[in-house]
Amino acid sequence: MKKFKDKEILITGAGSGIGRATALAFAEVGARLWLSDINDDGNAETARLARAHGATVRTLQCNVADAESVAAMAATVHAEIEALDIVMNNAGIGSAGRFLDTTLETWRRVMDINLMGVVHGCHAFLPNMVERGQGGHIINTASAAAFIAAPDMPIYAASKFAVRGFTEALRGDMAKHNIGVTAICPGIINTPIVANSIMEGQMNNAERHRKVVQFYQKRNYTPEQVARVVLEAVRKNVAVQPVSPEAWGMYYAKRFMPGIIGKLSERELPF
Numbered sequence: 577m578k579k580f581k582d583k584e585i586l587i588t589g590a591g592s593g594i595g596r597a598t599a600l601a602f603a604e605v606g607a608r609l610w611l612s613d614i615n616d617d618g619n620a621e622t623a624r625l626a627r628a629h630g631a632t633v634r635t636l637q638c639n640v641a642d643a644e645s646v647a648a649m650a651a652t653v654h655a656e657i658e659a660l661d662i663v664m665n666n667a668g669i670g671s672a673g674r675f676l677d678t679t680l681e682t683w684r685r686v687m688d689i690n691l692m693g694v695v696h697g698c699h700a701f702l703p704n705m706v707e708r709g710q711g712g713h714i715i716n717t718a719s720a721a722a723f724i725a726a727p728d729m730p731i732y733a734a735s736k737f738a739v740r741g742f743t744e745a746l747r748g749d750m751a752k753h754n755i756g757v758t759a760i761c762p763g764i765i766n767t768p769i770v771a772n773s774i775m776e777g778q779m780n781n782a783e784r785h786r787k788v789v790q791f792y793q794k795r796n797y798t799p800e801q802v803a804r805v806v807l808e809a810v811r812k813n814v815a816v817q818p819v820s821p822e823a824w825g826m827y828y829a830k831r832f833m834p835g836i837i838g839k840l841s842e843r844e845l846p847f
């Protein structure tokens with residue numbers, strides 16, 4: 577897909593961070609936006625900013641972990657248009673803590689949002705895109721944690737490895753329908769995700785949590801920088817798109833130095 581003017585795009589998790597910045601980047605190039613989030617206030621603010629760019633915007637409240645909520649959102653969209661052109665399954669949450677400290681409740685919550693949220697979005701919107709027969713694009717937000725699984729993030733890594741695996745499988749399947757499918761792997765991005773992450777075990781410590789938040793803020797790779805790469809990745813129909821330098825580093829390190837990465841991951845984090 578080369579041009580975005582008047583394309584219908586839906587973004588989940590549009591009320592903050594990468595979702596908001598990508599919504600605004602698509603607004604700037606004339607796309608028509610369907611903004612979705614569980615958080616109405618954040619979503620309304622993204623809508624306000626996008627309208628300031630002259631974009632046509634609809635807002636939809638949706639919990640991506642809930643298949644019925646996503647199906648209801650799809651029914652609302654398909655009551656107005658035959659099919660979306662682009663779906664960005666982006667909503668996600670963070671979690672950190674060593675495996676022995678994790679609860680099954682956290683496993684289910686993170687997998688329901690980060691993995692099943694992506695599956696629900698594809699399940700609800702792809703049939704209409706295929707049926708319409710005019711192609712399109714699916715963007716799934718994975719992570720650099722889909723390349724290297726840090727011992728302090730077993731749940732998050734599992735969810736993002738799964739998103740990447742699903743995305744690659746779907747890409748092969750959708751090619752015959754001229755629907756591109758891309759996994760975005762951002763890196764360390766300055767958004768509120770860490771402040772809102774579920775912390776367990778030794779990570780569940782206010783001082784340590786504050787230090788991780790500070791680390792992301794100091795790194796200060798912005799969601800706007802991610803958004804620019806997202807648009808390019810869709811234009812070029814890239815399969816797996818690392819974004820920040822550290823994401824690229826992790827992508828190549830895992831490929832060419834898997835033994836060293838394995839040894840490094842036995843060390844404690846500096847937080």
Ligand SMILES: NC(=O)c1ccc[n+]([C@@H]2O[C@H](COP(=O)([O-])OP(=O)(O)OC[C@H]3O[C@@H](n4cnc5c(N)ncnc54)[C@H](O)[C@@H]3O)[C@@H](O)[C@H]2O)c1
Pocket residue numbers: 588589590591592593594595612613614615618638639640641666667668669670689717718719720761762763764765766767768769772799
């Ligand atoms: N910030 C990073 O460093 C980073 C790095 C790699 C990947 N990611 C991924 O990027 C995506 C966006 O993260 P972000 O950094 O912009 O975070 P963020 O916290 O700024 O935004 C996430 C948005 O998702 C929404 N959301 C959370 N649970 C939801 C649910 N159940 N249903 C619908 N919406 C829900 C939140 O309300 C929020 O608006 C996530 O999938 C995240 O895992 C982020």
